[in-house]
Amino acid sequence: MKLEDDLKALSNPEVIQFIEDNLTTPIPKLILKGSPFESISINFLANQITGKNKARKKLPTWSKNKSIVYPHKVNLEQTSSEITANHKSKLVSGEKLIDLTGGFGVDDFYFSKRVNQLTYVEINQELFEIARQNFHAFTFTNIECHHTDSIDYLKTADFKYDWIYVDPSRRNKNQKVFLLKDSLPNLLEHQKLLKKKSINLMIKTSPMYDIEMGYKELSGIKELHVVSVKNEVKELLWIIDWRAKNSRIMKLFNYDSFKKYSYQKIKPNFISNDTISYSESKKYIYEFNSSIMKSGLYDFLACKYNLSKLEKSTNLYTSDLQLVSFPGKIYQVESVNSINFKNLKKEYKGRFVNIISKNIKVTTDKIQKKLNCKIGSDMDYLIFTKTIEGNKVIKATRL
Ligand SMILES: C[S@@+](CC[C@H](N)C(=O)[O-])C[C@H]1O[C@@H](n2cnc3c(N)ncnc32)[C@H](O)[C@@H]1O
Structure with missing residues (x-):
């Protein structure tokens, strides 16, 4: 067939x-x-x-x-979600955009609403046929589809695109990869060509890709977007404008739904030399959202919010004040004690509670077994963590 x-x-x-x-x-x-x-x-x-x-x-x-x-589920796993595709589309505009890694075409569905002419290129014939048919089903008229190697295709263009978009394949010879040098196409080998053929370039990389490595490997970065959905980092977006000077502006997004999201912008010249203070647990514990954690700028932001840290390598922060708006989770502390599993078991056996294990060797699974408790509760938390006063269990309520 x-x-x-x-x-x-x-x-x-x-x-x-x-x-x-x-x-x-x-x-x-x-x-x-x-x-x-x-x-x-x-x-x-x-x-x-x-x-x-x-x-x-x-x-x-x-x-x-x-x-x-x-398409096959392997290809579907590699596509953007509608939330993240919509996010990207809001960054582009102009006459011509080319997508060098068209795939299932989810990103192009949204990009095509923002530019006059969109060129979709895909090397995999089955995906190409499927995407072409789907664009037809959505009655798009401004998408031109090509089944070929996009690097070869780009070499033939005798103009600059307003935007080149690339979401390199993170499967190479059936292996899962996340470094740019291992992804397909290998953009690091073609940066000169990309610069020659575009005014702006957007590269999507894996959440596992190291941000510092990105700043070293790529040039012309105008801003980096860290995009999370429901507190899970989904995409790093490297926005390159060849006319601009390299910059370390980071925009951190955390989407709850299509329209609802929190956002922080961090300008490099605003990164102060304030050093984080350490403290035992106070009335409130703060845990930043995943985009902020990925950015590595958690201590910097904690200083901005006047928070202290529980321990050098414990990414939990504390204060006696309740912040009204905080990009992450807030817990109200009920008690802080040394860890005594025997006593905790007496109290929690068969009860529902949420367990967090941070910077401490015991996993949440092990803790659950030791306590013989059930996982889940709207508000009740037991936070097992290393603090400046040693390992502690913090009983807390999620606000
Ligand atoms: C991560 S997927 C893209 C998913 C797409 N952004 C979406 O949301 O549906 C990467 C795609 O790039 C394609 N690809 C890899 N190297 C290519 C090349 N040199 N030319 C064209 N397509 C290529 C792969 O076949 C794969 O379908």
Whole structure:
């Protein structure tokens, strides 16, 4: 069965219905049964069911469109979410944008609303065919699709794009990678070409990519965005404007939902030499959100908020004052004690509580076993951590 036949499948209402009816059927059971349609492979149908289920959360707009074709789940894992794609699109404007790593086309869905002409390039034929068909299903008219090596394609352009966007593949020879030198295409080998062919460049890297390494490897950085969704870092976005001087401006975003997010901007000249103070736990404990933690600027921000730190390597902060707006979690301290698992077990056996383990050797799993407690509670927390007074357990309520 050819991809061509599979791609036509979603014009058949019976196939659409089959997918809808089997959204909760276990995939191995479905594969075993085989395809009820002569010209459509069961693998294709299984991909559609897995894809649609995954898309509900990550790509809600896409999952509502019944004509959308989903690729294999490995490719779907590599796509941006709608929240992060929308974030990126707000950074671009102008006449021409080229996406050198088009993939499933989620980023381009949003970019295409912000520029007049968008060029999608993808080396993988199946993904290319799927994305092209999906752009059609969304009735986009300003996206031009090319199935080729984007570096070769870029070499042929005799003008500068307003924006080049690259989200390099983090799979290389079936291995998961996160360094730029290992990702595909290897942008570090093509920086001169990228500079020649663009006014602005946006590079998305893995949350695992080291920020200092980025500042060393890349040039022309105007700003870095650290984008988290529900307190998990999803993307580092390196915004390059070849006309600007290198800068260390960082913008830290933490999205709760599509429209609701918190944001901090840090300008390098505002990074003071204030050194963080250390203190035993006071009335409130503060834990910064993941974007701030990734930025490495937590101590700097803690000084700004007048917070003290519980210990040099414990990234928890404290104060007797309750901050009204803080980019992260706030806990109200009830008590601070030395750790005595025997006593804690007497108190918590069978009870629901949340456990945090910070800068201390025992894992939350081990602690749970020792206490024989249940995990979960709206507000009650036990924080096991190293403080300047040694290892402690802090009973606290999340505010
Ligand atoms: C991380 S995915 C991009 C996902 C995309 N941003 C999205 O949201 O759907 C990277 C893609 O780059 C493609 N790719 C890698 N090297 C390429 C090259 N030299 N030319 C064109 N595409 C390439 C891979 O096949 C893969 O689909």
